[in-house]
Amino acid sequence: MVNRRYVVRRFALMLVSLFMVLSVLFVLFRLVPGDPMSTVMDPRMPPEAREMVAEQYGLNEPLYVQYALYMTNVVQGDFGISFYYQRPVFDIIWGRLSNTLALMLTAFVMSYAVGTYLGAHLGWIRGTARERVEMTIVLLIRSAPVFWVGMVMLYVFSFQLGWFPLGGMRSVDAQYANAFEKFLSPDFLYHLVIPVITLSLFYTGLPLLLMRNNLLEVLTEDYIDTARAKGLAERRIMIRHAARNAILPVVTAFAIAVGFSVGGQVLIEQVFSWPGLGREMVQASLRNDYPLAQATFFLLSVIVISMNFMADLAYSYLDPRVQIGGEE
Amino acid sequence: MSGESSESRAVEPTTTVETGWRRFFENLKRSTYKQAAIFSESKIAMVGMGILVFYFLVALLAPYLVPYEPFERIIADDGSWYSLESPTAAHPLGTTDSGYDVLSQLIMGSRVAMFVGLLGAFMVAVIGTTVGMVAGYYGGWVDETVMRVVDILYGLPFIPFVIVLATILGGSIWNIIFGIAMLYWLTTARVVRSEVLTLKERPYIEAAKAAGASDFRVMFYHILPNVIPLSALYAAIAVGYSITAEASISFLGFGDPNVSSWGVMLQRAFVTQEFTTAWWWSIPPGISITLVVFGAYMAGRGYEEIANPQLREP
Numbered sequence: 312m313v314n315r316r317y318v319v320r321r322f323a324l325m326l327v328s329l330f331m332v333l334s335v336l337f338v339l340f341r342l343v344p345g346d347p348m349s350t351v352m353d354p355r356m357p358p359e360a361r362e363m364v365a366e367q368y369g370l371n372e373p374l375y376v377q378y379a380l381y382m383t384n385v386v387q388g389d390f391g392i393s394f395y396y397q398r399p400v401f402d403i404i405w406g407r408l409s410n411t412l413a414l415m416l417t418a419f420v421m422s423y424a425v426g427t428y429l430g431a432h433l434g435w436i437r438g439t440a441r442e443r444v445e446m447t448i449v450l451l452i453r454s455a456p457v458f459w460v461g462m463v464m465l466y467v468f469s470f471q472l473g474w475f476p477l478g479g480m481r482s483v484d485a486q487y488a489n490a491f492e493k494f495l496s497p498d499f500l501y502h503l504v505i506p507v508i509t510l511s512l513f514y515t516g517l518p519l520l521l522m523r524n525n526l527l528e529v530l531t532e533d534y535i536d537t538a539r540a541k542g543l544a545e546r547r548i549m550i551r552h553a554a555r556n557a558i559l560p561v562v563t564a565f566a567i568a569v570g571f572s573v574g575g576q577v578l579i580e581q582v583f584s585w586p587g588l589g590r591e592m593v594q595a596s597l598r599n600d601y602p603l604a605q606a607t608f609f610l611l612s613v614i615v616i617s618m619n620f621m622a623d624l625a626y627s628y629l630d631p632r633v634q635i636g637g638e639e
Numbered sequence: 640m641s642g643e644s645s646e647s648r649a650v651e652p653t654t655t656v657e658t659g660w661r662r663f664f665e666n667l668k669r670s671t672y673k674q675a676a677i678f679s680e681s682k683i684a685m686v687g688m689g690i691l692v693f694y695f696l697v698a699l700l701a702p703y704l705v706p707y708e709p710f711e712r713i714i715a716d717d718g719s720w721y722s723l724e725s726p727t728a729a730h731p732l733g734t735t736d737s738g739y740d741v742l743s744q745l746i747m748g749s750r751v752a753m754f755v756g757l758l759g760a761f762m763v764a765v766i767g768t769t770v771g772m773v774a775g776y777y778g779g780w781v782d783e784t785v786m787r788v789v790d791i792l793y794g795l796p797f798i799p800f801v802i803v804l805a806t807i808l809g810g811s812i813w814n815i816i817f818g819i820a821m822l823y824w825l826t827t828a829r830v831v832r833s834e835v836l837t838l839k840e841r842p843y844i845e846a847a848k849a850a851g852a853s854d855f856r857v858m859f860y861h862i863l864p865n866v867i868p869l870s871a872l873y874a875a876i877a878v879g880y881s882i883t884a885e886a887s888i889s890f891l892g893f894g895d896p897n898v899s900s901w902g903v904m905l906q907r908a909f910v911t912q913e914f915t916t917a918w919w920w921s922i923p924p925g926i927s928i929t930l931v932v933f934g935a936y937m938a939g940r941g942y943e944e945i946a947n948p949q950l951r952e953p
Binding site for chain 1 (some may be wrong): 786787791793794796797798799801802803804805806807808832833879883886887890891892893905908909914915916921922924925928929930932933936937940
């Protein structure tokens with residue numbers, strides 16, 4: 312079913328993308344004003360320690376050697392030592408990644424389920440007054456900046472009504488034996504509610520609008536008339552005949568959506584003090600903790616690139632005709 | 640967005656011989672008139688345009704409209720700061736924690752928003768159209784290379800990328816503009832490219848080539864006027880994206896704190912945690928961003944629905 316040549320080429324493209332991201336990071340962090348060493352070394356370190364780090368990261372070597380060393384280190388998962396935490400960066404970001412994914416994937420699943428359904432619904436009732444009202448609401452929500460929606464949600468549900476926590480991921484006294492227990496505990500889920508709803512509101516727009524457009528196109532097909540002529544129930548036609556065929560492009564759009572979504576994720580983590588990658592990146596950047604900032608950016612790009620990859624694979628599975636650069 | 644499928648109404652050049660720029664402008668004028676007529680047919684496009692024009696005028700006249708300077712501390716009679724006052728007649732939107740007038744900050748903020756929005760949209764249109772046109776017209780390895788670069792750039796998440804820029808270069812509005820110029824043209828390029836792929840098969844392009852027109856000439860005089868409406872649509876949407884981008888980056892603390900932008904206002908309201916009570920401070924900038932983005936989207940969208948009848952009549 313899946314075109315093997317396509318998968319191989321697509322995988323190669325993913326590796327090239329990751330390589331490019333790393334190269335961009337390498338170049339950018341050498342543009343830091345002043346001593347390039349300041350990007351890997353804490354200025355407060357004693358001179359002997361600085362010398363050791365310089366040796367280890369090859370900072371006394373010419374640029375191309377540094378570049379090779381940098382790449383090798385990253386491949387081995389060595390992103391250096393965080394200035395702020397004084398611990399290996401890798402250990403820090405690993406825990407943050409699971410927190411980010413827990414929030415992001417929950418919101419994704421919710422918004423794609425709700426978005427495709429509402430999109431099909433809006434396409435189905437096209438041209439009615441009700442559709443215009445509902446579309447306006449959808450577009451207004453989509454236009455609102457996600458972090459501001461988060462602030463409004465906090466204002467209403469946490470500060471005024473007091474129904475939900477003010478932020479963070481767990482109560483002060485919460486202790487968990489393992490990650491599994493943590494992500495399933497009532498305390499965690501309680502903290503998850505408002506961030507997930509806010510993020511879902513933000514993510515829902517894209518699948519919804521796409522689904523609506525696709526449905527409008529599908530509705531012009533003859534088999535819809537045939538289904539009507541057979542006397543099938545309207546709802547059955549909408550779900551079984553129209554929506555099923557309209558859903559394909561929503562899958563590809565998922566790939567592009569992830570790129571935008573990571574931005575939303577960063578903002579939401581900041582608003583709700585969610586201890587994820589995005590918030591860590593913002594704080595690392597504000598503290599000039601260069602190793603940590605680099606690593607978090609890289610990991611966020613990895614999320615985007617690998618999700619793009621998976622979306623394209625899913626699409627090629629659903630529609631075997633697809634190939635790289637071959638849509639024409 | 641279904642721009643890919645939109646069939647922009649191609650403008651067939653007349654047979655009268657006009658040369659150079661005159662020909663270009665003739666084609667562009669014809670195309671623009673047609674699109675403007677389409678535009679005014681759509682109610683939602685006009686509503687969207689109305690919102691944009693309103694904020695644009697506010698931005699233009701801002702220095703004459705503001706009752707106070709955006710960073711002018713209001714001092715009460717007893718010498719204390721007039722801070723966090725709820726709306727009154729003198730301060731229709733109240734004051735901030737530092738005793739600044741919210742309405743004045745809001746009005747001045749529209750300048751930043753319009754500046755970033757329009758400049759961002761312009762960049763998206765110029766870069767996206769050029770890249771898309773070149774890739775679509777030449778095809779072959781040029782197309783292949785350009786589209787792979789686009790694929791790779793899709794892997795760079797925008798907000799984190801601008802954060803990295805800000806970390807290295809320091810907080811400024813230019814990081815945001817640079818980020819937009821680097822990463823926001825991708826969709827426009829894709830859409831323009833597929834439009835050019837169909838345009839270049841038209842007979843009049845072949846005729847122009849047969850008459851000995853250079854590639855540049857064909858692209859510039861014959862293809863460009865036909866894709867400009869499409870790039871204008873994406874530029875309209877990019878106005879919204881750019882404004883949201885500026886607000887988001889400023890909110891995270893990577894903007895220029897000395898500029899009164901809507902994002903900086905929200906950031907102050909958030910870091911001081913005063914948004915939990917001072918709704919008059921946090922609500923207006925949010926609503927303004929929402930309305931401008933909504934207006935830009937409606938303008939683009941309404942236009943597209945008329946230009947592409949398939950979206951209207953199922």
